[in-house]
Amino acid sequence: TVKVLSAAEQIVIAAGGGGIPVLEQGTQLNGASAIIEKDLAAGLLAEELNADTLMILTSVEKVSLDHNTDHESYLDTISTEQFAAGSMLPKIEAGVSFVEKGTGRRTIITDMAHAKDGYREKTGTIIK
Numbered sequence: 001t002v003k004v005l006s007a008a009e010q011i012v013i014a015a016g017g018g019g020i021p022v023l024e025q026g027t028q029l030n031g032a033s034a035i036i037e038k039d040l041a042a043g044l045l046a047e048e049l050n051a052d053t054l055m056i057l058t059s060v061e062k063v064s065l066d067h068n069t070d071h072e073s074y075l076d077t078i079s080t081e082q083f084a085a086g087s088m089l090p091k092i093e094a095g096v097s098f099v100e101k102g103t104g105r106r107t108i109i110t111d112m113a114h115a116k117d118g119y120r121e122k123t124g125t126i127i128k
Contacts, residue, residue, distance in 0.1 A: 006049055015041040043094030047101050053119070054098045054107045056091050061114045063088050063125040075125050095127040 005012045021034040039056060046054040060067075062074040067087075088109070095107030110117075110124030118124030 002045065003049060015045045037090055039090040039094040040097075043098040043107075046098050050102065051098075052102075052105055054095060054105070055115065055119065056095065056107065056109045057112050057115060058088075058091065058109060059111055061111050061123055063092070063109050077126070092127075099127050 002012050002014050015038060021032045022029040023032045042056065043054055062076070064072050064074045066072045091109055095109060098107055099105045105128075106121075107127040108118045108121070108124045109127075114123045118126075
């Protein structure tokens with residue numbers, strides 16, 4: 001469905017977080033102890049669609065180190081080693097994975113208010 005809508009030049013919003021993970025056991029589906037990681041799911045969807053851009057919208061304009069401290073610094077370019085688990089790490093991992101598995105790809109991490117400028121690479125954190 002996503003491929004068909006995308007081919008028809010429709011904007012598709014998919015792969016959000018939430019839901020209950022399940023495992024097939026015999027002929028039944030049973031709940032599983034797992035977390036659905038929405039950023040990695042979005043990255044995988046973008047890979048499967050062979051997209052050229054993965055845009056991850058979050059609550060901040062740019063990714064930063066030392067968030068909400070006197071030493072906060074905003075990042076234009078990044079490496080995965082800079083982030084601890086539970087922070088922006090899933091977004092970074094999804095973005096890097098997406099970019100590395102194709103040519104001419106990019107990931108943009110920014111907030112909704114700056115999405116248009118982020119897409120134009122005027123702001124946000126860009127992974128190429």
